[in-house]
Amino acid sequence: MNRKERTMKKSPITIILLFASLFLPALLFSQEKPAPPASPAPATHGSVEFGVRGVTGDVYGRPDLPFTPSLLNSKFNEYGDRRTGFFVRKFDLHFDDVLGSKNYVELKSQSTFYKNQSFLATFGRYRKFKFQFRYDEIPHIFTNTARSLYVQTSRGVLTILPATKQILQDRSSTVCATPPCTAAQINISLPGFVLTQVVPGENFITPSLQRKAGTGLASWDITPDWNVSFLFSRENEVGTRPIGLLFNPSPSASASSQPSSVSGRQSPGTGAEVPEPIDYFNNTVRVMTEYGKKDWGIRVGYTGSFFQNNTNSLLFDNPFATADVAVQLIPNGTGGCTTTGGRPNCVIGAVPSRGQVDLWPDNDAHYLSFAGTFGLTKYLQVVGSVNPGWLRQNDPFLPYSANSQIFFADSSGALTIPATDLSLLPARSLNGKKQTLAMNYTAVFSPLKNVEVKAAYRHYDYNNNTQVLTLIPILGDTIGGNTAATAQLTPGTATSGSGAAEDTAARTTGFNKKTFELSGDWFFTKNSSVRFGYEGEWFDRSRRDVAHSVEHSFFGAVDLIPRKDLLFRFSARHQDRKPKLYEDEASAGVECDLTILxxxxxxxxxxxxxxxxxxxxxxxxxxxxxxxxxxxxxxxxxxxxxxxxxxxxxxxxxxxxxxxxxxxxxxxxxxxxxxxxxxxxxxxxxxxxxxxxxxxxxxxxxxxxxxxxxxxxxxxxxxxxxxxxxxxxxxxxxxxxxxxxxxxxxxxxxxxxxxxxxxxxxxxxxxxxxxxxxxxxxxxxxxxxxxxxxxxxxxxxxxxxxxxxxxxxxxxxxxxxxxxxxxx
Amino acid sequence: MEAGGGKNSIPIRFGRDSRNSIEEQNAACLDCHSRGNRMFWKGSPHESRAMACVDCHQVKQERKVALSSDTRYNAPLSEYRGVKKPQPELCLSCHQMRRAQLQRSSHMPYREGKVTCTSCHNPHGTPNPKQLIQSTTNENCLSCHTERSGPFLWEHPPVMENCANCHEAHGTNNPQLLKVRMPRVCDTCHVTSRHPTSPTLLNSIRDFNRGCTNCHSAIHGSNHPSGNMFLR
Structure with missing residues (x-):
């Protein structure tokens, strides 16, 4: 357990201390003039909900399990922690004029002391100041009838017990009459064996997540028109969730050329579902000030988000290999190899003993917000906001592959540099930079008491300014053998399944969206109205099939309230989107036209x-x-x-x-x-x-x-x-x-x-x-x-x-x- | 009336029977409550639809205390007391289409009282589309799912453009709030490239367990140098 985890474990004490600290301002403000005579105390100060819970029902659908699942199963308690017996569901306490001051204090709780508990404590004075602390826990249970071969032996490393591996590998060599067996023979026999002989011995696990978040808010009305607030939130998300992963970098890599027919040459396994360890922290900071008069107001703020993943990558065992196996070449005409095109060899992909996947990288995001609303005249209200944002990510890269038996060429052309060598990468990290800009402007014009015309313009810009890196993604573990072999891939010439050259440049994408809306409302009675409007959207994208598209929308609505107890509302919208040109670069410039095709x-x-x-x-x-x-x-x-x-x-x-x-x-x-x-x-x-x-x-x-x-x-x-x-x-x-x-x-x-x-x-x-x-x-x-x-x-x-x-x-x-x- | 006035001397009366216009009724509230999350009320969609503050709020009336339920809708804890019904019931009384979505098997914890309408929307108006609190749908989603913010070495453009391309945040019958079940949610775009070109059998390695993300698990973006197919 790391230091941060211990910190979260202490959270109930922290809650009590923080709540106690809320009374501190009361002492400070107690120096002020005596408050006027307090109004009569309210009849109640809140309520407490508690009770006893019982659940009855039946669980069905899983006869394969050696036990009857609990009624309180993962669907029943997907986001909750409902247990039988005594429980406190809620309490809500509120006190005005605390200690004779004008301050109030409020304490609320929900699902108290359970895994889905929430607390909200507020202390303040109306229109003066407010301190608030909230604490929330949100569970998310995926299933409680799962089992897994994998155990996390250290952070981000999932292993299978050697004995289990041995069982699987022994079985792989005995499913046929004359070992070594082919992948096809193994694939036919193994699933049934795993289901009946291996699964019953696996440990049950409960893939689930638990979010715990504490948020502190301080808000101060400096003057009746001017407010400043500060918010800090820290959230921890821990647990596991099911994730499907491949041992090889692609499903076809394990099959390779000449699939199934060569004995002892291939890994029968492709991938596995594993419990992905989750251990995230996210800190959010928000500082905001707003100033407003009756007819106008402005708001300026900053929001920062800082995400930290304590498990940056995941290494997981291949049950069918105890060590990395190099690419295997089989001469034409032997071992079931039949080549085409005069090639001398068949190639069998390298077999990795472990797969590796990159998990979410740490990142941070910063947003500024400028917003205002202005009543320019009695007839015109203008609202606007400008929100620029900056997103950053610079986590260290993993190597191209965790398989030490895949090699890249050195300066002499010899395949000697293992794919695990980080020096093969063009950079050690991405230094990723994105910038966003959101602008919204709205003008509402009311020339007559019962007529309103609204015009709105929105602009959103998404720019990825990250450097463009040229990489050599390993798509098949056949890389690194003999370039003359069938289905052989050589680093630097990775190809897709079609044989076309793969795009190895990690290019950035971006887009820009502009929206204009014009609408009008006419209230032909006190509450009944009719509306018509138009909206146009201009969407520009980079690195996509459509660079420019336009969408025109027309809409209308009728609200009828013929009597005070009757409401009829009807609205309709028609949108027409047209890309200027649809051109997928993988279509090789061929147009969608029967003659051209x-x-x-x-x-x-x-x-x-x-x-x-x-x-x-x-x-x-x-x-x-x-x-x-x-x-x-x-x-x-x-x-x-x-x-x-x-x-x-x-x-x-x-x-x-x-x-x-x-x-x-x-x-x-x-x-x-x-x-x-x-x-x-x-x-x-x-x-x-x-x-x-x-x-x-x-x-x-x-x-x-x-x-x-x-x-x-x-x-x-x-x-x-x-x-x-x-x-x-x-x-x-x-x-x-x-x-x-x-x-x-x-x-x-x-x-x-x-x-x-x-x-x-x-x-x-x-x-x-x-x-x-x-x-x-x-x-x-x-x-x-x-x-x-x-x-x-x-x-x-x-x-x-x-x-x-x-x-x-x-x-x-x-x-x-x-x-x-x-x-x- | 001690001051000698009568019913007609009360400057503003609220509710459906009021002779005051909606604008007059709202102005009485906004005299004090014009800041905070009400700053952009003027010109907001609900204001344009002639909604009155008292359509959702009630002033100085004791609300009948109803016990909460674990299974019916709950709302996150809030300091605000003056609404006629707790969320999301209040919003659903007009936005009825959402009611069933919240009941779906794949949902965010709305019923469980951890997320509610105002977690993402501000009904009093914002400068943003759909009255979202953040500037865009994605910024809204990423405020909780921060791990997906990126930037990534390999980005999946539709993900960066709009989470709602694949997900329906209000609830669906498909895992992970997907709008369409796997693998069709992927097939609708990746219809002619590589393995989805044929209606693969259920046990096909190309359609492993009918879930593209069983292999392409980094579909929201990958930072792995060999992750251009979002496999790792």
Whole structure:
């Protein structure tokens, strides 16, 4: 346990001391003139909630466990610490005119003394000063039925017991009749063995996080118009969370060339799910002053955030290797190696004994804030803010790889420098620098009592001024062997799966967004109004597919209050986003046009990504949204209903560099498919209906009920393309550049949420509430091919491949039901 | 009335029955409460919708004490007392679409009383979009999730632009508040490059356990020299 941890452990004492110190100003101010006669003491000084809790129910769904999980499981207590027996849920104490002064003191607590406890202590004098201290703990439990092979033996080092490793490695050599076994044989046998023989012996762990934050605030009204405040907050987040990691730098590295067929040559393992150790500290400082008169006010502030991660990297054992294994070369024709292109060898990737991953680096962020509001005349109010920000990060780099058997070339070209050598890096740390600038200006003009016109301009600039480093990322552990071997990668010539040169420069990105809004409201009765408006957004990005895009929005709303107990509200919005040019650099300059695509195909150009691929946050889009709300607020009965739909349509013909012609077959068995003009998200629709009612039978008895129905539909289109298997790039055993290999995925979520309850007050002192809720959701991800099933003849250039092992299969449905019944 | 006045001599009356305009009612409050987080009330969305202070607040009336519940909505501790209902119930009475989202299986601790509407928004108005307390959505998220601030050696541009590209902060039915389930949340952009080009089988190494981040765990940005694919 380090010093900081011990500090946090002492926090309850700290709380008491800090709370006691709040009375200090009372003594100081006790020198002032005697306070006027105190007003009659309030009838109460607060309340304390306490009780006894019991839980009943059933746990099901995990028959594999050797025990019955607790009812108070990780979902029940995801962010809480609800236990059975006596508990103090809340207390709230308030005293005015403490010790005869004008000062007040307030103390509140929630979930007292539990892992989700909060305390808030305030001492001050109204419109004079305030000292406040708050302490919060927030647990987050991911699961309480997990097990892990890994144990953290030192900070950031996860190891597997040697005996467990031995069991796994022994098994790897005995799953076949004639050892050494191939990776394929091991992969078939090992999962079942692990499940039945290894997992039962693993330790149970509870991946969970615990946030503990203490915040002190001092606020002083120097004059009635001028306030200065200072805030300091320190938060500690500790625990573990599940994280998936690879032993090798990529999944394909463990397979390498000639997968599965060479005995004793490959690591059967690819990656592991491990408990990532979390030990963060974050300090926040805020200093702010504000000065205001009746018609204007200004505010100037600084906010600094300082993040510190005490575990900067993670080393984790590979259960199948006790030492790093170098790249292995197998001559053509031996050991199952069959090369192509006249290459002499097959290459098997190096096997690392440990994987290494970089965890969040320390960083700090500094923001200045200048804001003001000015009533320039009776008719014009102007609001503005300028917030520049600076973000810094300079954590030391890790080496390219933790695998000591991967080598880089020295000056003579010999592969002698291990990848673990930090001198290979162009810099020892990033010295990262980002600068942001947010500016907001709003003018509200009220020429008539019932008319308001608003104009707003926003500007946000995000600049990454970090140096551009050229690196040699190791994407496959086949690096470092014989450059003549099949699938061989050499440092400095790392390639992607397509064979295209990988971009090794860590370039920075940036963007600039400008938004202008103009709207007008007309109140045609006291509370009823109509609104119309326009908003334009100009978005410039660097290092993305769309450098410039513009989005125009038109919106309107009607508020009707025909009677004091009736409200009708309707609003609608239409947005049209158009990128000036969509150009993915991986599309090799080929445009999304059928004629150009055909010419590229003839010329043997096969871009890494399809030139018609579009990312949803950049592509052309139409968005329509409507909201409707109807409320009745009677004396006893309140009813309300609402409806909202948001409909995003990306499938726009010829807009934003989309294709002018359909990309899919419109004849044959695929004729029923509607035309699409891009690959990626086509649509994203949502519909939400809500109803709720409350009925107050009497001031002491009231009932409430709520219902919500939600429906989400999304659809995306993709094309299966894998042209590298043979010399025939556009149609091979692995895939074809053809609409016959298109497939769609539709995503549908349905939710129904019910809640009902009753509040009962008896004899002024007894309160009873019951509450029941049911949230039921069903998620579906369906995949299906969109090709023409009649064009499957062998040799057909449009051969359909999404069958058999590549079939487009729907995913299993996910169902969520949360029932809750509470009686207090 | 000791001073000899009557009902009509009270300068301002609040509530739906008042003959005073909303502006007059609010002005009475703002005479004293115009600073702090009310500084940008004038011109704010709620002010433009003719909301009165008393729509949410009540003055010098004893609020009926209702015991809190562990499972229904709770609110973080606050020194402010004068609201008609505790958050988030107060906000949800108009923003009803959010009510169900807060009930989702994947949610921030709203119901548990650790986060609430005013943790991110200031209903009295700010100069920022969506009445956010910080300048942008990302600055808002990063004020708690500071570890993701960067700068990183390898940055994922959509992450830096807007957290809401992938996450729905008010609650979803997918892990990690994702808007769409994995792997489709990634596929919608990375639809034609590398392994997502085919609808992979459930046990495919390319779609390991249907979770891209099972391998690309550093998807928010990597500081590892070999982390250009966000694998480490």
């Amino acid at each position: 055909a010419a590229a195909r003839t010329a043997g150009i096969f871009p890494e990504v399809h030139p018609c691929g579009r990312r949803f946050d950049e592509s052309a889009r139409l968005l329509d949204r409507t909201d409707t709300l109807l409320q009745f607020n009677g004396e006893k009965l309140t009813l309300s209903g609402s409806f909202q739909t948001i409909q995003q349509n990306f499938n726009r013909r010829g807009v934003g560099s989309n294709s002018h012609d359909p990309l899919n077959f419109l004849v044959g068995s695929a004729a029923t498919t509607t035309p699409y003009f891009l690959y990626g998200a086509l649509k994203d629709f949502s519909y939400i209906y809500t109803f709720d009612a409350t009925f107050a039978y009497s001031p002491e008895v009231s009932f409430f009920a709520e219902y919500t129905h939600e429906r989400y539909n999304k659809r995306m289109i993709s094309r299966s393309r894998s042209p590298f298997a043979t010399a025939a790039p556009f149609c091979s055993a692995g895939g074809c550049e053809s609409a016959n290999n298109d497939w769609e995925s539709s995503y549908r979520d349905l939710f129904d949420t019910y809640a009902a309850g009753m509040d009962l007050y008896l004899w002024k002192k007894v309160y009873l509430t019951t509450y029941y809720s049911l949230s039921a959701g069903k998620g579906q991800v369906a995949s299906r091919f969109l090709g023409d099933a009649t064009r499957l003849t062998a040799g057909d250039p449009d051969k359909f491949v999404l069958v058999g092992a590549s079939a487009a299969l729907p995913y299993p449905d996910t169902t969520t039901r949360i029932h809750e019944l509470t009686v207090v």
